[in-house]
Amino acid sequence: MKAIPAILxxxxxxxxxxxxxxxxxxxxxxxxxxxxxxFPLGTDDLGRDxxxxxxxxxRISVLFAGAAAFAATLLASLAGGIAGxxxxxxxxxxxxxxxxxxxxxxxxxxxxxxxxxPLNISPVLSLLVTYALMAAMGWLSPARVIRAGVRxxxxxxxxxxxxxxxxxxxxxxxxxxxxxxxxxxxAQFWTSVPVFILTEASLGFLGxxxxxxxxxxxxxxxxxxxxxxxxxxxxxxxxAIALCVCCFKRITPWRVSQI
Amino acid sequence: MNPVLYARISADxxxxxxxxxxxxxxxxxxxxxxxxxxxxxxxxxxxxxxLRLIESKGGKARGELLFQDRNLLALPGRKMRRVRGREIGLxxxxxxxALNPSLRIGAQILEAWRAHRQGSPDLLQLLExxxxxxxxxxxxxxxxxxxxxxxxxxxxxMAVIHRPALLIADEPTxxxxxxxxxxxxxxxxxxxxxxxxxxxxxxxDLLSVASFCHRIAILQQGxxxxxxxxxxxxxxxxHPYTQAxxxxxxxxxxxxxxxxxxxxxxxxxxxxQAVDDGQYxxxxxxxxxxxx
Ligand SMILES: Nc1ncnc2c1ncn2[C@@H]1O[C@H](COP(=O)(O)OP(=O)(O)O)[C@@H](O)[C@H]1O
Ligand SMILES: [Mg+2]
Numbered sequence: 111m112k113a114i115p116a117i118l119x120x121x122x123x124x125x126x127x128x129x130x131x132x133x134x135x136x137x138x139x140x141x142x143x144x145x146x147x148x149f150p151l152g153t154d155d156l157g158r159d160x161x162x163x164x165x166x167x168x169r170i171s172v173l174f175a176g177a178a179a180f181a182a183t184l185l186a187s188l189a190g191g192i193a194g195x196x197x198x199x200x201x202x203x204x205x206x207x208x209x210x211x212x213x214x215x216x217x218x219x220x221x222x223x224x225x226x227x228p229l230n231i232s233p234v235l236s237l238l239v240t241y242a243l244m245a246a247m248g249w250l251s252p253a254r255v256i257r258a259g260v261r262x263x264x265x266x267x268x269x270x271x272x273x274x275x276x277x278x279x280x281x282x283x284x285x286x287x288x289x290x291x292x293x294x295x296x297a298q299f300w301t302s303v304p305v306f307i308l309t310e311a312s313l314g315f316l317g318x319x320x321x322x323x324x325x326x327x328x329x330x331x332x333x334x335x336x337x338x339x340x341x342x343x344x345x346x347x348x349x350a351i352a353l354c355v356c357c358f359k360r361i362t363p364w365r366v367s368q369i
Numbered sequence: 370m371n372p373v374l375y376a377r378i379s380a381d382x383x384x385x386x387x388x389x390x391x392x393x394x395x396x397x398x399x400x401x402x403x404x405x406x407x408x409x410x411x412x413x414x415x416x417x418x419x420l421r422l423i424e425s426k427g428g429k430a431r432g433e434l435l436f437q438d439r440n441l442l443a444l445p446g447r448k449m450r451r452v453r454g455r456e457i458g459l460x461x462x463x464x465x466x467a468l469n470p471s472l473r474i475g476a477q478i479l480e481a482w483r484a485h486r487q488g489s490p491d492l493l494q495l496l497e498x499x500x501x502x503x504x505x506x507x508x509x510x511x512x513x514x515x516x517x518x519x520x521x522x523x524x525x526x527m528a529v530i531h532r533p534a535l536l537i538a539d540e541p542t543x544x545x546x547x548x549x550x551x552x553x554x555x556x557x558x559x560x561x562x563x564x565x566x567x568x569x570x571x572x573x574d575l576l577s578v579a580s581f582c583h584r585i586a587i588l589q590q591g592x593x594x595x596x597x598x599x600x601x602x603x604x605x606x607x608h609p610y611t612q613a614x615x616x617x618x619x620x621x622x623x624x625x626x627x628x629x630x631x632x633x634x635x636x637x638x639x640x641x642q643a644v645d646d647g648q649y650x651x652x653x654x655x656x657x658x659x660x661x
Contacts (some may be wrong), residue, residue: 267466273422274461275527276454276484285480289471 115356119168122350126169131162134323144343151343154333158323164346167325171307172354174241174326179302181245183295186252191291193253194260195283205257208250216247217312224318237320240313244306252298259294263287304358311351327351371438372397373535373567378432378442380411380418388414389591391432396535401561401568403578403599405614406588412571413462415588416539419569420459421449437534455485458528458566460538464520468512474523475508481527490530499526499556518549522556529560536560537569542577554581575614579603587611 141157143149151160193204220243227239263269264287272282307327313319314328315335322329330347334340372395380389389411396402406412417423418430421441434441437456441449453459461467468477475492482490493503499522501507512520521541528536538557542550558581561568572578578585579599586596587610595608606612 267461267463268469270422270425271459271461271467271524271527272469272480272484273425274420274453274459275481276450276452277480278450278484281480281484285472286469290469292471 115353115360119172119354119357122165122168122353123172126165129162129165131159131165133158133163133166133325135159144341151346152341160330160343160346163325163330164350167327167330167347168350168354170237170320170325171310171327171351172303174237175303175306175310178241178245178248178306179299181242182248182302182306183252183299185245185249186298187256187291187295189249190253190256191260194257195264197261201257204253208254211247212250212254217309220244220247220309220313221316221318224313231321233321233324237324237326240310240319241306244309248302248306252302255298256291256294259291260287263290300358300361304355307351307354307358311347373400373437374419374569375435376415376419376433378415378418378430378434380414380423380428380430382423382426382428387591388428389418392588392591392593394586394593394596396567396569398534399561399565399567400584401557401570401582403582403585404569404571404588405575405578405585406573408573410588411591412573412588413539414591416459416537416569416571419537420453420457422453422459451485454481454528454533455531456533456535458531458533458536460521460524460528460536460541462540463544464517464524464541465512465515465544467524468515468520470512472511473508474510474512474515475505477512478508478523478527478530481530485531495526495530498529498560499523500552501526517544518546518553521545521549521553525553525556525560529564529566532564533566535567535569537571539571540573541570543573550577557581576618587614 136157137143137149137153137159138157140149140153142155143153143157145152149159149161151164153159154163189204189208193201223243224240227236231239269282269286272286277285310319310326310328311331312328314326315331317329317332317335319328319332320326327347327350333344375395377391377393378389379387379391382388392411392415394402394404404412404415414423414428417426417428419434419441421430421444423430430442432442436452441452444452468474472480478492478495479489492508493505496507497503501519501522515523521544525541528538536557541557542553545553554577557568557570560566570578570582575585579602582599584596584598585602586593587602587608588594589610595602595606595611597605597607602611603615606615
């Protein structure tokens with residue numbers, strides 16, 4: 111039972127890797143077509159196969175959210191790790207900066223930054239910028255968690271023990287801190303992915319995600335802004351998003367507890 | 370002969386200056402010095418200061434710390450690191466939290482070795498030396514799979530792995546039950562005899578220290594108020610605080626003269642062992658203790 115969303119998502123991903131259709135090819139003879147054998151989810155107002163676009167969107171959304179989560183976790187471990195290790199004024203500064211940045215409304219910031227960008231940038235660039243922006247804002251809370259972890263590890267008895275053994279600081283970091291930090295880093299990564307997926311969906315719905323003709327889950331939702339397009343099959347991306355977020359929320363607890 | 374260590378030290382924490390005030394003591398070669406004081410008197414701070422680990426807690430040590438004819442307080446950090454673990458070993462108080470939860474025991478012991486030397490030592494022989502099962506399976510365990518007594522033995526093994534000239538034990542038995550406690554004390558005693566390691570044995574419990582320390586120093590609020598041979602401390606305590614400590618030792622009923630039949634195990638075992646070790650005559654000092 112628990113594995114059902116994961117299996118469905120995996121199927122979706124696999125099919126998206128092997129199917130032959132193209133997300134941009136238009137079928138001018140059947141524009142805005144209802145679901146049929148040929149087009150399981152119908153076509154959009156440009157005559158593009160919604161099912162093919164959903165498959166490609168799955169691949170792009172999951173991969174890019176994963177990459178952004180990786181970048182955010184990396185940034186967070188650098189900032190949080192160094193702050194937690196050095197302590198003192200640098201730590202103080204980092205913590206204050208993070209507090210200030212976290213108190214800003216992040217979705218609003220994302221919208222403004224994204225909206226300020228020129229309209230004529232290439233679709234690939236707009237896709238990259240969207241996820242880069244999310245990573246740039248998504249490292250803040252993870253950095254706080256990682257900093258607190260590093261802090262408590264360096265204050266721990268076993269690090270004191272390692273120092274009493276004469277271990278160098280580098281060795282303490284690699285052999286004693288990192289193994290304990292690993293589950294924290296993984297948890298931050300696995301929780302960031304669904305957050306980024308949902309954020310991209312919100313941006314996309316507002317038309318501020320990847321530019322045409324790139325399909326992402328968010329940009330597919332843009333269609334729904336037009337009430338005339340709000341037919342059942344147009345809601346498929348939402349089902350895919352829910353499935354996927356469900357999977358990631360499930361991964362997190364057991365991944366972390368297993369380590 | 371010069372003592373292994375001569376200390377005349379003061380120590381401050383940033384928000385608490387004067388935790389130690391001119392604490393002066395010496396530890397001879399092969400000697401076991403007991404350091405006794407109530408909690409908060411600065412015992413752990415002394416241990417931290419001798420290894421200059423107090424610096425990693427933001428504190429600062431002043432004074433003179435002569436170890437094998439070097440002033441440790443004047444040593445650059447890199448050289449001080451080579452003293453830690455190699456020439457002075459430390460056994461911490463809470464065995465389970467002093468072991469890294471995500472490292473196997475074998476890897477953990479190897480870390481202590483690699484801090485100063487290449488290759489790897491004979492781990493099984495090391496386990497045997499501290500009375501742990503000398504099996505590869507034991508080395509594969511995680512700390513959470515050990516009993517507290519076993520964990521303490523692992524810590525002791527790591528502390529003596531380089532055969533240090535001085536071993537500092539900071540209340541190593543306070544987390545253990547009395548039987549294990551007696552075993553660990555015996556282990557320290559035999560390490561002292563076999564390897565000639567000097568030991569600074571820190572405890573809040575005068576009686577447990579009495580069973581195997583050659584000399585005892587009494588610490589009160591960051592100052593040493595009395596230091597003498599174990600027998601003298603028990604027979605002839607000078608300072609009122611020492612007298613109070615002696616008077617506070619719990620006495621089992623009706624067996625002061627016949628220790629061998631005494632039902633109170635913990636009490637009689639340590640005393641008997643001390644008698645076996647020939648360190649002092651139990652009945653004498655106990656009568657003293659009960660009179661003081
Ligand atoms: N890191 C620290 N910062 C500030 N004060 C400390 C610190 N560690 C210990 N102290 C204080 O120093 C005193 C001695 O502590 P400690 O050496 O741990 O005593 P003991 O080991 O005898 O119980 C205590 O009053 C304690 O509050
Ligand atoms: Mg203490």
